[in-house]
Amino acid sequence: MKDTIDAILKKHIPKEKGNLIPVLQSVQKKKGYISPESVNRISNYFRISRSSIYGVATFYSQFRFNPPGRHSIKICLGTACHVQGGDFILKALQAEIGISPGETTDDMRFDLDRVACLGCCALAPVVMINNKIHSRMSVIKLKELLNKYE
Amino acid sequence: MNKKTTQNISVQIDGKTINAPVGTTVLQAAQKAGIYIPTLCYLENIKPYGGCRLCIVEIKNMRAYPTACTTPIAQDMEISTKTPELQKLRREILELILSEHPYTCLICIDKNNCNEFMTTTRKVSVTTGCNFCANNGNCELQDLVEYLELTEIKYPWAYKEIKPEKNNPFYDIDYNLCILCGRCVRICNEVRYSEVLDFVQRGNSVIVGTAFGESQKDAGCEFCGACIDVCPTGSLSEKMGKWVGIPDKSIETTCVFCSVGCKMNINIKDNRIVNVGPKPGNRTNPLQLCVRGKFVPGDIMFHPERITTPLIKKENKWIEVSWDEAINFTVNKLEQYRGNQFGVISSAHESLENNYVLQKFSRKLMKSNNVDLVSSFPDKNIIKKIHEYYTHHKPANIENITNADTIFVIGSQTNLSHPIIENRIRKAAKNGKKIIVANTHDTRTSYFAEQNILYKQGEEHTFLLSLLFVLNNKDSGKLSNELKQEFNNFDIEKVFKHCGVSRQDIEKIVKSLLNSKNPVIIAGDGILINPYSIFNFNTLVNIQTILKKPETCKIIFLLNEGNFYGSTIAGLHPDLLPGFDELASEKNIKKWSDNWKTDLNNTKGLSGNEMVNNIAKDGITALFVVGDIPAHPNLAKLKFLVQQNMFLTELSEHVHVFFPITGFTETNGHIINLERKLKEIIPVTAPAKDVKTVWETISNLARAMQEKGFDYKKPEDIFSEINSFIDLSFATEEKAKKEILPVRADVSVKKKKLPVEIISENNYFNYLGNDLLELIPDMEDILGEVVSGSSSGSSSGSSSGSGSI
Numbered sequence: 001m002k003d004t005i006d007a008i009l010k011k012h013i014p015k016e017k018g019n020l021i022p023v024l025q026s027v028q029k030k031k032g033y034i035s036p037e038s039v040n041r042i043s044n045y046f047r048i049s050r051s052s053i054y055g056v057a058t059f060y061s062q063f064r065f066n067p068p069g070r071h072s073i074k075i076c077l078g079t080a081c082h083v084q085g086g087d088f089i090l091k092a093l094q095a096e097i098g099i100s101p102g103e104t105t106d107d108m109r110f111d112l113d114r115v116a117c118l119g120c121c122a123l124a125p126v127v128m129i130n131n132k133i134h135s136r137m138s139v140i141k142l143k144e145l146l147n148k149y150e
Numbered sequence: 151m152n153k154k155t156t157q158n159i160s161v162q163i164d165g166k167t168i169n170a171p172v173g174t175t176v177l178q179a180a181q182k183a184g185i186y187i188p189t190l191c192y193l194e195n196i197k198p199y200g201g202c203r204l205c206i207v208e209i210k211n212m213r214a215y216p217t218a219c220t221t222p223i224a225q226d227m228e229i230s231t232k233t234p235e236l237q238k239l240r241r242e243i244l245e246l247i248l249s250e251h252p253y254t255c256l257i258c259i260d261k262n263n264c265n266e267f268m269t270t271t272r273k274v275s276v277t278t279g280c281n282f283c284a285n286n287g288n289c290e291l292q293d294l295v296e297y298l299e300l301t302e303i304k305y306p307w308a309y310k311e312i313k314p315e316k317n318n319p320f321y322d323i324d325y326n327l328c329i330l331c332g333r334c335v336r337i338c339n340e341v342r343y344s345e346v347l348d349f350v351q352r353g354n355s356v357i358v359g360t361a362f363g364e365s366q367k368d369a370g371c372e373f374c375g376a377c378i379d380v381c382p383t384g385s386l387s388e389k390m391g392k393w394v395g396i397p398d399k400s401i402e403t404t405c406v407f408c409s410v411g412c413k414m415n416i417n418i419k420d421n422r423i424v425n426v427g428p429k430p431g432n433r434t435n436p437l438q439l440c441v442r443g444k445f446v447p448g449d450i451m452f453h454p455e456r457i458t459t460p461l462i463k464k465e466n467k468w469i470e471v472s473w474d475e476a477i478n479f480t481v482n483k484l485e486q487y488r489g490n491q492f493g494v495i496s497s498a499h500e501s502l503e504n505n506y507v508l509q510k511f512s513r514k515l516m517k518s519n520n521v522d523l524v525s526s527f528p529d530k531n532i533i534k535k536i537h538e539y540y541t542h543h544k545p546a547n548i549e550n551i552t553n554a555d556t557i558f559v560i561g562s563q564t565n566l567s568h569p570i571i572e573n574r575i576r577k578a579a580k581n582g583k584k585i586i587v588a589n590t591h592d593t594r595t596s597y598f599a600e601q602n603i604l605y606k607q608g609e610e611h612t613f614l615l616s617l618l619f620v621l622n623n624k625d626s627g628k629l630s631n632e633l634k635q636e637f638n639n640f641d642i643e644k645v646f647k648h649c650g651v652s653r654q655d656i657e658k659i660v661k662s663l664l665n666s667k668n669p670v671i672i673a674g675d676g677i678l679i680n681p682y683s684i685f686n687f688n689t690l691v692n693i694q695t696i697l698k699k700p701e702t703c704k705i706i707f708l709l710n711e712g713n714f715y716g717s718t719i720a721g722l723h724p725d726l727l728p729g730f731d732e733l734a735s736e737k738n739i740k741k742w743s744d745n746w747k748t749d750l751n752n753t754k755g756l757s758g759n760e761m762v763n764n765i766a767k768d769g770i771t772a773l774f775v776v777g778d779i780p781a782h783p784n785l786a787k788l789k790f791l792v793q794q795n796m797f798l799t800e801l802s803e804h805v806h807v808f809f810p811i812t813g814f815t816e817t818n819g820h821i822i823n824l825e826r827k828l829k830e831i832i833p834v835t836a837p838a839k840d841v842k843t844v845w846e847t848i849s850n851l852a853r854a855m856q857e858k859g860f861d862y863k864k865p866e867d868i869f870s871e872i873n874s875f876i877d878l879s880f881a882t883e884e885k886a887k888k889e890i891l892p893v894r895a896d897v898s899v900k901k902k903k904l905p906v907e908i909i910s911e912n913n914y915f916n917y918l919g920n921d922l923l924e925l926i927p928d929m930e931d932i933l934g935e936v937v938s939g940s941s942s943g944s945s946s947g948s949s950s951g952s953g954s955i
């Protein structure tokens with residue numbers, strides 16, 4: 001862990017703020033997410049505070065701060081899906097698996113994110129699990145669907 | 151400001167001509183002329199942020215509406231601050247800001263009548279309007295709404311649905327009230343350098359937060375409270391005094407917890423401390439304090455366990471008695487123990503006045519020179535050394551740190567012991583100054599260091615010695631030639647090995663010090679609370695002498711309690727009469743006998759340690775303790791033990807009479823801080839009826855014992871007595887002596903043990919010996935691990951993690 005980060009950091013000289021985003025991108029690519037430990041290392045290297053690194057990272061939607069789960073759920077909250085009750089599905093889903101967007105369940109079974117539009121508005125509301133689109137979602141359908149992913 | 155470099159230019163603001171130096175902002179120029187421009191994100195002395203746009207102005211020949219806080223003035227600018235157009239825009243801006251804020255109460259026509267009927271509903275957990283907000287009545291949004299006469303808001307209130315945080319120690323957070331002015335973020339990063347807060351998330355969800363949403367404590371919050379002080383809304387609120395309402399008085403006094411002696415403002419209502427913080431409505435440039443200054447006074451002065459009546463122990467039970475009874479009881483006993491069997495041990499948190507009267511009582515009336523302070527210094531002579539040093543080198547002031555080009559911090563946990571010193575170190579680091587930190591373990595200061603040295607535990611003296619050796623070899627002055635003789639046959643490699651620091655690292659430090667124009671050396675507990683404290687002191691002074699920068703190189707000795715130096719100059723030292731006059735000199739005995747119209751006993755005084763040890767041999771039979779001393783089995787053998795304190799402690803078990811004592815916010819007096827400046831402490835609340843100061847207690851005792859010379863009516867009487875004998879401005883002394891300090895480097899490297907028998911935890915978080923972690927649960931929360939962790943990991947093992955009396 002430490003070595004991977006160190007290797008990434010070593011490639012990014014000078015220690016300038018401008019290099020922060022590329023470092024974060026490499027870390028995300030290598031580790032799948034930005035962990036508190038990585039941020040500590042980066043903070044010491046660049047002498048930029050942890051909160052400010054986190055602030056920068058959360059400014060971009062590309063960064064995750066939790067390890068990916070075995071299955072990735074992306075829930076669409078684009079206009080069409082929103083109108084068709086997407087956020088109701090999201091609330092139900094949050095209640096079911098107990099996490100908010102951006103988080104991963106403790107048992108690492110699921111991670112959850114919201115997306116803006118998956119490009120199949122006709123099928124709204126839409127949920128994507130591991131790159132597979134599930135259309136015309138309802139709360140009941142969703143519950144059944146989740147059972148298929150262990 | 152420097153006259154030569156600043157050039158004044160003139161501008162017109164609202165038709166008024168104003169002269170101000172180049173670089174002044176429109177806002178500053180207007181404020182200087184007494185012209186009000188509304189602001190929300192602006193903070194005095196911090197880089198302007200230009201975020202809220204409420205300070206917009208019109209400037210002739212400039213397009214759009216520049217923000218006054220970010221626009222510098224230019225010659226002949228014509229500025230308008232209050233055109234109808236501007237006010238309209240400001241109202242719109244404020245409306246937008248408030249659209250995400252519980253604004254109903256703000257624009258309610260009944261708002262002024264509502265307050266008095268709503269007192270209980272205020273404690274609901276979610277703030278839905280001013281009447282449910284801790285900020286009510288002291289809120290910049292309310293002020294702005296009033297100023298801009300905003301009576302309606304066209305947008306519906308969008309509640310942010312952020313869970314209020316109520317689990318943090320000392321303060322609550324409710325970001326639903328946050329208007330994103332960024333003051334907290336900026337003060338935490340740019341003034342306190344704690345770097346806990348930042349804006350996180352994006353778009354609509356932007357909010358102030360910590361990394362990964364950690365709790366404040368996990369994110370490294372130092373609980374200085376600066377963010378609360380500057381927050382214009384109720385988003386950040388202190389738990390204590392939260393629902394007390396608007397203070398009716400604010401009084402400035404001096405913090406005595408550590409020797410920085412910060413100025414503090416205390417807000418009071420109905421003789422209770424509401425909080426320590428800026429006066430109501432005065433947020434943009436608050437005094438900077440640390441967690442102790444900010445949160446302790448309110449918690450401790452009104453602590454439920456505080457003792458507020460005199461107590462006498464009868465058949466192992468405490469009986470509450472009147473002052474008269476307690477005084478009579480004490481007088482009867484004390485009469486039997488005059489002479490060398492009596493002793494006084496006091497606290498360096500007490501004022502100059504109190505400690506002066508206390509030692510005078512012991513020496514003049516009780517005829518005993520057994521007076522001492524509870525301290526962690528294994529060698530009492532260190533304070534004498536420091537005093538001597540001050541007579542040759544003007545003591546540093548705190549701003550010397552900010553201005554130094556190189557700062558060398560040795561053996562100090564400055565962020566805990568002297569946080570405002572730490573703050574200046576960090577400020578210097580951020581300004582690109584060179585920071586060198588040396589300790590046995592990494593500290594928070596290490597993060598700011600260019601060079602971070604770790605030496606082995608208990609090896610401060612060998613570390614300093616190797617520095618001296620390397621530095622000395624590069625010099626050929628009188629002193630270094632003498633030293634070279636001493637260093638003859640000196641095995642430097644062995645010393646490097648001893649302290650665990652490489653020659654390379656030592657060379658690098660020496661180089662930095664030699665290249666520095668005005669270095670500051672900060673010596674902490676690791677140096678002073680050390681069996682080699684005197685050796686370390688001498689080595690440091692030698693280093694300074696060889697650096698040949700007597701006026702610009704400063705050594706700062708970090709004494710812990712607020713009034714250690716002041717208490718010693720007041721005479722609370724077994725070997726020293728007031729004014730650092732050696733007791734061993736007959737001349738001084740005569741001088742003080744004359745001063746006090748008495749015949750002083752010339753028997754050498756015992757230190758606190760010796761007193762406790764001598765109890766066993768019946769050398770000491772009666773003790774008067776102000777504050778607390780570590781428990782010791784001998785104490786049970788005392789014939790008579792008096793304690794004056796705010797709380798019962800472990801010691802109280804052996805105590806016969808207990809007098810309740812005032813805290814520093816309840817009495818007048820002075821302390822002398824580490825800059826050797828006299829600072830005034832001022833009463834902010836009246837003590838409970840039966841709580842008295844040390845000087846009142848002692849004067850009562852002395853009068854009951856028919857002794858003259860204790861007819862003080864008020865602390866000022868004592869102060870003028872001290873001042874008539876001792877020059878507390880130190881003006882004469884600086885002129886008098888100028889010869890070089892006699893320094894001897896003892897170059898032998900032997901292992902020494904602390905010459906102490908009674909070991910107590912060296913805890914910065916105590917007041918009058920009372921453990922603040924025990925008394926204040928929130929303090930335990932934030933420091934529990936840190937304090938125990940630091941003492942085990944600290945410099946000289948059992949030595950620096952511990953102290954003696």
Ligand code: SF4
Binds near residue numbers: 255278279286291383
């Ligand atoms: S922060 Fe000010 S405006 Fe907002 S609810 Fe509290 S008192 Fe009212």
Ligand code: SF4
Binds near residue numbers: 337338342370372377
């Ligand atoms: S209390 Fe001090 S350290 Fe903590 S967040 Fe506020 S300003 Fe920063």
Ligand code: SF4
Binds near residue numbers: 330332358385
């Ligand atoms: S918490 Fe207070 S100081 Fe910080 S940004 Fe919000 S309103 Fe401003």
Ligand code: SF4
Binds near residue numbers: 408410411412438571
């Ligand atoms: S730094 Fe020292 S004097 Fe200042 S507030 Fe803290 S404890 Fe008090």
Ligand code: FES
Binds near residue numbers: 076078079116125
């Ligand atoms: S809005 Fe959901 S797929 Fe387009």
Ligand code: FES
Binds near residue numbers: 188189199200220
């Ligand atoms: S005070 Fe000038 S923009 Fe906020």
